[in-house]
Amino acid sequence: MELSKVRRYRKRHKLIAALFSQSPVLIIGLNLPFLIATSVSLRSAAALSLELLVVHMGTMAVALLAARYCPRVVRPVINVATSTLLMMVARLWLTVFFRGVVDALGIYIYLMAVNGMTLTQTNALTKDSHPLPVLRGAFLNVAGFSVLMFVISFFREYLGSGTLWGNPVAVFLRLPGVLVPFFGFIVVGFLLAGAKVLNKKLLGLALRERALREARFSIIENDVVL
């Protein structure tokens, strides 16, 4: 196998892994309420993704400082207070661009302050956590969540409302029931199962690559010995 191909595969694999196979949404089921109940339109997906970006990245940055300088007991309080303040800022900002959507989302806009992904990852930080890898991982996790929101919202809006981004489109079959939370549970369950299968295939590919690399080096060693 050529080295350039191996390098390209590894780069792609890292990105895919961060977005899907190592995504806390798919692996340990964080932030499920948003995927289940609010993924009913592309606009909602956009609004919540932007809000999560502001809340998650800001809280992670503050949590890195808190992990270094504050006692462990106080950190959950600091993290939640920061995420609430950032949620308010994000809500005000989103009201300018997505006013109708912010009103339609109702309480879910406020609940982003206590989203599971932010609280779990901020509470897991330690004094020795390096800022750059943590923030890069956080950004990729937000990107993974956004991709999932958009994918689910696309299908639910198309089949449920017969629109895309609020614009009516031709649809061969309308199913208003897909807009209700029960369908969100079921579709997220199938998505998690699909992510497990994808993880298994990626792991299989990674193991195959390692085996090929080891076989190649052992052949070279044999030639040198001979």
Place this chain on the structure above:
Amino acid sequence: MENSFLLFISTAIVALAVENAVLARGLGTDNRSLFVKGPRSGLLMGGIFAWIIVWSAFPVSLTNYLLKGSPYVTVVRAPIYLASILMVYTLTSVLGTRHLKNRQLAEEIKQALPVATFNSALFSAFFLSASQNFFFSQTLGYALGSAVGYTAAIFIIYYARKRLAISAVPRAFRGLPILLIYLGLLSLALYGLIGHNLPT
């Protein structure tokens, strides 16, 4: 007085069954709270949730009353709710660790307290009661009903996991995927029973 009591009971039943945070809205469906180790852990999680939400309902209800008709209500409400919850959380954390004689229970409460408190189901109860302009007795009833409904959902999920673990489930669906599909079917049954749009 009688009217307040009836409002309290009716709102509690609505929050417990009809508008159950977990089954009707998918709130609190976090891996940390979904996968309790046993009935004792589930009861502890539900008990802490009930303690925090009921005591926080007092300052939250006062806030709703004072902010009624204010133009800044949507901006100011969230941090005041959070401050109320943090106040109860801090008092519980301090009193629990210092005054409880059973050290094992105190340690378990210390571990479960952040998970049970900073929970979308808890926060949503207060925002929903504010959006529906509830009185004090209704806010308290909604809080108590949400707590009982959340505890019931934890137990439903625990016993469902036990049954699903011994069922012939395809490998890809084992664990969280099949549990979410199960909750979806329960939610469908609830939707069939209620048949109305939930308030947001």
